[in-house]
Amino acid sequence: MNYAIETRNLNVYYGSNHVIKGVDLKIPEKGVFALMGPSGCGKSTMLRTFNRLIELNESARVEGEVRLFGENIYSPDVDPIEVRKQVGMVFQYPNPFPHLTIYENVAIGLKLNKLLPKDEIPKRVEWALKKAALWDEVKDRLDDYPSNLSGGQKQRLVIARALAMKPKILLMDEPTANIDPVGTAKIEELLFELKDEYTIVLVTHSPAQAARVSDWVAFLYLGKLIEVGPTRKVFENPEHELTEKYVTGALG
Amino acid sequence: MSRLNARKLKEKAFLACVGALTFLAILPLFHIILSVAAKGLPVIAERGWKFITGTLSEGGIGPAVAGTFLLTFLAALFGLPVAFLVGLYAYEFPNSTIGRWTKTLLQIMLEFPTILVGVFVMQILVVPRGTYSSIAGALALAIILTPYVAVYTHEAMREIPFTYREAAFSLGLTRAKALFRILVPMAKRGILTGVLIGLAKVAGETAPLLFTAGGLYESYPDSITRPVGAIPLLIYQLVQSPSKTDHQTAWGASLVLLLIFLGIFIPIRLSLREVKL
Numbered sequence: 001m002n003y004a005i006e007t008r009n010l011n012v013y014y015g016s017n018h019v020i021k022g023v024d025l026k027i028p029e030k031g032v033f034a035l036m037g038p039s040g041c042g043k044s045t046m047l048r049t050f051n052r053l054i055e056l057n058e059s060a061r062v063e064g065e066v067r068l069f070g071e072n073i074y075s076p077d078v079d080p081i082e083v084r085k086q087v088g089m090v091f092q093y094p095n096p097f098p099h100l101t102i103y104e105n106v107a108i109g110l111k112l113n114k115l116l117p118k119d120e121i122p123k124r125v126e127w128a129l130k131k132a133a134l135w136d137e138v139k140d141r142l143d144d145y146p147s148n149l150s151g152g153q154k155q156r157l158v159i160a161r162a163l164a165m166k167p168k169i170l171l172m173d174e175p176t177a178n179i180d181p182v183g184t185a186k187i188e189e190l191l192f193e194l195k196d197e198y199t200i201v202l203v204t205h206s207p208a209q210a211a212r213v214s215d216w217v218a219f220l221y222l223g224k225l226i227e228v229g230p231t232r233k234v235f236e237n238p239e240h241e242l243t244e245k246y247v248t249g250a251l252g
Numbered sequence: 253m254s255r256l257n258a259r260k261l262k263e264k265a266f267l268a269c270v271g272a273l274t275f276l277a278i279l280p281l282f283h284i285i286l287s288v289a290a291k292g293l294p295v296i297a298e299r300g301w302k303f304i305t306g307t308l309s310e311g312g313i314g315p316a317v318a319g320t321f322l323l324t325f326l327a328a329l330f331g332l333p334v335a336f337l338v339g340l341y342a343y344e345f346p347n348s349t350i351g352r353w354t355k356t357l358l359q360i361m362l363e364f365p366t367i368l369v370g371v372f373v374m375q376i377l378v379v380p381r382g383t384y385s386s387i388a389g390a391l392a393l394a395i396i397l398t399p400y401v402a403v404y405t406h407e408a409m410r411e412i413p414f415t416y417r418e419a420a421f422s423l424g425l426t427r428a429k430a431l432f433r434i435l436v437p438m439a440k441r442g443i444l445t446g447v448l449i450g451l452a453k454v455a456g457e458t459a460p461l462l463f464t465a466g467g468l469y470e471s472y473p474d475s476i477t478r479p480v481g482a483i484p485l486l487i488y489q490l491v492q493s494p495s496k497t498d499h500q501t502a503w504g505a506s507l508v509l510l511l512i513f514l515g516i517f518i519p520i521r522l523s524l525r526e527v528k529l
Contacts, residue, residue, distance in 0.1 A: 053422055056414075058347060085424030095415045099438050109423040112433055158419070165423065 002070055004029040004169055004199035005050055010064040012045055012054065019045050021223040022064075027216070032191055032200045034214035034231070036207055038251065042223040043203045044092075047171050050201065051087040052080035068169065085113060088162025092174040094154035096146040096161065103142040105157055109165045124164055132160035133190050152183020156190065169199045176209070188213050207247045211235050219243045285510065292507025295500045303504055308469040308486075311497075313505045315472050319386075319481040320512070322473055323465065324455045326390030331397040332447060338398070339405025339443075344431065355406070361399035367459040369395050374463035384466025386476040392460035397450040404446020408439035445520050452516040456509060458484040483509045 005027040012020035019042045027033045035043045048054040049066050052073060065072045073083045096105045106125045110116045116124055125142075129135040134156040138149075146154055155175055162170060176184040191200060191213050204210050210217050211231060218228040219242070227234055227243040238244040245251040296303050299311050306312025338354060345351040369392050377388040412435055420430035436443070466479030467489065473480045483505050490502035 051422060053418055056418060056421055081424050081426055083424075084422055087422075089418075089422035091415050091418060093413070093415045095413075095419045097416065097419070097434060097438065099440075108434070109425075112425055112429050113423070161419075161423070 002029070003027055003067070004069060005201065006065075006067040006070075007046075007049070008065040008067070010046070010049060010066060011062070012042070012049060013061045013063075014057070015059045019223050020049070023220075023223075023225045025218060025225060025228060027199065027201060029199050030196060031215040032195045032202055032213050034210035034217040035201060035203045035220060036205065036210040036217060036246075037220035038246070039205055041220045043205075043220050044173050046220065047173050047201060047203050050169070050171055051084050051089060053084070053089065055080060085115075085165060086167050087169045087171060088159075088165060088167035090155065090158050090162060090170065090172040090175045092177050094151055094158055094178065096149075096154050096157045098145065098147055100145075101143045102138050102146055102149075102157060105146060106160045106164045109161060113165070115165060125160075128160040128164035129157075131163050131194070132156045133186065133193070134160055150183060151179045152186055155179055155183065155187060159187075159190065163194075167198070169201065170194065172200060172202045174203050174205065177205075207235075207249070211247075219246060221246070288503070288506045288510050291503040292505075292510075295504035296507060299504070304508070307471065308501070311501065313469070313483065313486060313501065313508065315469050316481040316483045316486040316505065317508065318472050319465070319468060320455055320483045320509075322386055322476070322480060323389050323393055323461070323482055324451055326386060326476065327393035327397050327454050328447075328451060330390060331394030331450070332401060334394075335398040335401035335450070336405055336443070339402035339446075340409065340431065340436070342402070342406045343409040344427075354402075358399045358402050358406075361395075362403060365459075366396055366457060367462070370460040370463045373460070378464055381477075383477075384464060384479040386465070386473060386478070386480040389461050389465030389480060389482070390476075392464045393454040393457060396457060396460060397454050400450035400453060401443075401446045404449065405439075405443045408442025408446065409435065411442065412438055448516050448520045452513050452520075455516065456484055456513050458482075458488050461485045462488075483512075 003026045005025070007023055007025045010020055010023045010025070011018065023046065035046060037043050045054065045060075049062055050068070054060045054062060062074060064074075066074055068083065068087070071078070073080070096102075097108065100108060103125055106128050107121050110121055110124060126135065126139075129138065134153060137153060138144075138157075146157055149157065159170075159175075176187055179187065188209070191202070194200060195215070202210075202214060214231045216229065217231045217234050219226045219234065219240075221242055227238060227240045234243060235247050238247060242251065299306075302310055302312045304312065304317060305314040307315060338358070342351050342354045342358070346355075373388050373392040373395070377391060378384055381388075416438060417430070417435065420434040425434070461482050462485070465482055465485060467485055468479050468481040469486060487502045487505050487509070490498040490505070493499070
């Protein structure tokens with residue numbers, strides 16, 4: 001079987017600090033795959049190896065393989081820029097570009113990467129905003145700046161920005177950590193709608209959220225993969241004592 | 253009860269002390285502005301438009317005003333592109349050897365005695381060419397302008413939270429596109445502030461022009477390879493003259509210089525706020 005993402009003996013170091021320790025992980029196509037674990041367990045770091053965004057941090061060093069649809073993105077002939085065009089990302093802090101309008105925020109990736117002829121961009125922007133369940137709320141103020149949007153709306157704008165490039169994979173780094181409960185519910189709802197078409201990797205520190213929205217879950221602790229499997233199974237019948245402690249709230 | 257009063261009294265005394273010292277610190281600023289206005293305004297009122305447009309023998313400072321604008325413009329032309337790129341380089345490659353040195357050197361340049369810049373440019377341009385010129389004056393000013401703009405550019409870029417940098421790169425942009433199409437526009441207000449502060453600074457400089465610009469007050473500058481005047485330089489020369497008329501002209505010129513400086517500076521402080529994040 002071909003996996004959307006597959007890591008082989010993945011190790012990440014920050015300087016001499018070993019933060020991901022020999023992780024082998026297989027993430028199937030389509031659906032929500034949750035990476036959960038307490039703060040500092042390396043889940044955000046691991047997520048950033050899937051689109052090589054980790055390389056923005058100069059002290060980071062990656063060893064091992066990450067395969068996207070079978071292709072090792074750490075092989076020397078792979079251009080990280082091409083990888084990132086196929087992998088959308090949503091961040092912990094809702095970060096639409098504040099100096100661009102709502103419309104431009106969604107169009108910017110298409111425009112700068114010249115992925116679409118100019119006259120097709122407006123249609124794609126509308127499509128992406130609808131896909132991110134934001135269109136109805138912003139269609140009359142596409143030329144406004146995102147500073148007036150709520151946190152949840154900003155986050156859905158970031159989702160639209162990523163979707164506009166039609167990525168195959170969507171990486172989400174604790175997308176609801178800075179969002180109010182209503183906004184969180186909307187984003188979780190959105191995940192249900194998107195998961196039939198995209199492979200979504202969701203990083204979360206909340207076991208409850210992982211249980212609510214994911215199909216598969218991996219539990220990461222101190223840089224090691226402790227347990228991975230279908231969400232139901234991991235939560236109802238964990239194999240590892242640490243996992244049980246974590247999902248019942250006895251562990252950070 | 254009495255302890256409470258003593259405590260409150262102490263607080264009042266301290267506040268009064270801080271208030272008085274603050275007043276003392278900003279007193280010179282207001283004194284300068286007021287005395288320049290009080291002594292300059294009557295001169296300009298008496299001589300009218302001719303003061304701004306006429307030559308020195310006509311009782312005006314027209315060539316000096318033109319010279320200041322010409323020098324500032326040329327200094328911006330030479331200095332801004334270099335300064336902007338240096339600032340960006342220091343931001344983008346902070347850990348490279350050159351990047352680290354750049355930051356230190358810019359700090360030194362910021363505090364460098366400006367007269368030495370004038371002497372340097374005199375040696376490399378004025379002496380070999382055998383004449384003062386706008387180019388020489390502007391080059392000296394550009395050297396003074398560069399660290400301001402570079403440091404402000406660097407700071408403005410560094411203030412952008414890392415998450416926006418990640419967002420730009422996550423869209424599959426090249427380094428150049430992420431930098432020039434997203435991050436620089438995000439920091440443009442901070443960068444523009446640096447540009448205007450640099451311009452305001454060089455528009456008022458005297459020392460670097462002493463050995464480079466030469467001075468030209470009886471006709472308007474018509475070539476950038478010939479000597480040129482400037483308002484601060486003119487003031488410096490007029491104040492040394494024994495003539496009372498010259499002193500009056502100097503006060504008027506001071507007011508014009510002050511207005512140019514405030515005209516650049518006040519809009520920066522009022523309107524240039526950071527991008528709302």
